[in-house]
Amino acid sequence: MPRTRITGRRLSAMGLAAALSLSAAACSGSDTGASSDGKPIVGLITKTDTNPFFVKMKEGAQQAAQQQGIELQTFAGKQDGDNEAQVQAIENLISVGAKGFLITPNDSKAIVPAIDKARQAGLLVIALDTPTDPAGAVDATFATDNYQAGLLIGQWAKAKFAADGKQAKIALLDLNANQISVDVQRDQGFLEGFGVDVKDKTKIGDEADPRIAGHDVTDGAEDGGRTAMENLLQKDPSINLVYTINEPAAAGAYEALKAAGKEKDVTIVSVDGGCPGVNNVKGGVIGATSMQFPLKMASLGVESIAKFAKDGTKPTATEGKTFTDTGVQLISDQPQTGVDSKDSTWGKDNCWG
Numbered sequence: 276m277p278r279t280r281i282t283g284r285r286l287s288a289m290g291l292a293a294a295l296s297l298s299a300a301a302c303s304g305s306d307t308g309a310s311s312d313g314k315p316i317v318g319l320i321t322k323t324d325t326n327p328f329f330v331k332m333k334e335g336a337q338q339a340a341q342q343q344g345i346e347l348q349t350f351a352g353k354q355d356g357d358n359e360a361q362v363q364a365i366e367n368l369i370s371v372g373a374k375g376f377l378i379t380p381n382d383s384k385a386i387v388p389a390i391d392k393a394r395q396a397g398l399l400v401i402a403l404d405t406p407t408d409p410a411g412a413v414d415a416t417f418a419t420d421n422y423q424a425g426l427l428i429g430q431w432a433k434a435k436f437a438a439d440g441k442q443a444k445i446a447l448l449d450l451n452a453n454q455i456s457v458d459v460q461r462d463q464g465f466l467e468g469f470g471v472d473v474k475d476k477t478k479i480g481d482e483a484d485p486r487i488a489g490h491d492v493t494d495g496a497e498d499g500g501r502t503a504m505e506n507l508l509q510k511d512p513s514i515n516l517v518y519t520i521n522e523p524a525a526a527g528a529y530e531a532l533k534a535a536g537k538e539k540d541v542t543i544v545s546v547d548g549g550c551p552g553v554n555n556v557k558g559g560v561i562g563a564t565s566m567q568f569p570l571k572m573a574s575l576g577v578e579s580i581a582k583f584a585k586d587g588t589k590p591t592a593t594e595g596k597t598f599t600d601t602g603v604q605l606i607s608d609q610p611q612t613g614v615d616s617k618d619s620t621w622g623k624d625n626c627w628g
Contacts, residue, residue, distance in 0.1 A: 315581065318347075318349070318364065319336045319348070322352050323352055323353075323355060333349055335572070338570075339576075339581075345374075357381050358386055365390065369398065374584040375414075375580040377403050377577070380407055383407050387408070399580050401413060401576045403418065403569075403572045406598065415589065415591075415598070416597075416599065417575055418572065418600070419601060419603050421456075421457050424464065424567070425518075427468065428564065429465040429466060429469040430468040431605060432468070432544050433468060434611035435611050436542075443516045445487050445518065446504065446528075447479075448493050448500055462518065463479070466482060491507055496523055501531045519545045520546065522555065525544075526560065545564045548625075553606060556606055556607060557619035557622075563609070566603065566604045566605075566626065571602065606618070
């Protein structure tokens with residue numbers, strides 16, 4: 276659940292480059308679904324192209340494309356939430372006869388009509404990281420089990436507070452007011468892992484547990500995390516456990532706690548596994564984080580579309596789940612009894628960004 280920004284100048288350059296690339300492909304007879312040198316065309320459409328999470332995802336797709344002998348065309352939104360740029364990218368891929376594409380949806384619902392059009396045109400569509408709404412709008416989803424990611428940091432926090440003999444007062448720093456699936460799953464997974472009755476698992480904020488001091492939103496950004504933490508500290512200065520939607524929000528929360536002189540009294544947990552986040556685990560800023568594997572998501576996705584292009588085989592979900600689970604690993608330098616984890620040294624060897 277990374278957060279990115281991109282400059283207008285760079286986006287214009289990207290858009291021009293993409294348009295030129297696609298025009299060239301269209302003129303070379305790409306309605307057959309192949310590039311000028313006969314390679315099948317596959318697309319990668321990310322939320323943005325500057326966030327390290329998506330940079331790593333692109334790296335994985337490029338490596339797999341080279342191995343599979345396909346042409347990879349990449350696109351990205353201007354910023355988080357830019358649905359229109361992703362719709363245009365899909366239109367472009369349909370026009371050049373691509374065999375399929377991977378997409379991290381900026382708007383899980385609004386992108387569905389464009390995906391429907393692509394599938395009707397015969398393209399295989401795989402969602403990466405963020406499911407569509409409904410999830411069945413795509414042929415497959417390759418993603419982190421976000422509920423499990425939240426569950427792991429909740430279990431770790433529960434074990435730590437029990438070992439320390441402390442009663443928790445919890446702040447939850449979520450994404451935004453839209454309650455998209457990734458946001459809800461991580462939040463609710465954390466609470467369940469900590470032993471809170473979450474009521475409706477599809478809804479944030481309906482819990483009645485007195486240990487919860489409150490929720491606020493961060494937009495998944497450091498400045499948002501700082502502001503949300505400031506707001507919740509004003510509401511309840513006794514907060515000593517902070518859940519964050521991602522590591523940038525965690526870094527912002529830490530700054531707010533430090534400014535209030537409370538950074539040594541509060542435990543922060545998060546999700547992502549980016550290299551800055553792992554460094555913050557090593558530095559004691561974050562107590563534990565759940566690591567995702569974006570390179571694996573993209574490489575497996577490209578391999579699946581290459582196979583589909585070859586013999587029509589579509590990917591299948593992980594047994595017992597509705598999506599292909601690309602794995603999650605708890606990272607902490609404070610191991611807790613009964614909770615499997617790897618330390619920050621392992622984390623630095625496997626992080627992204």
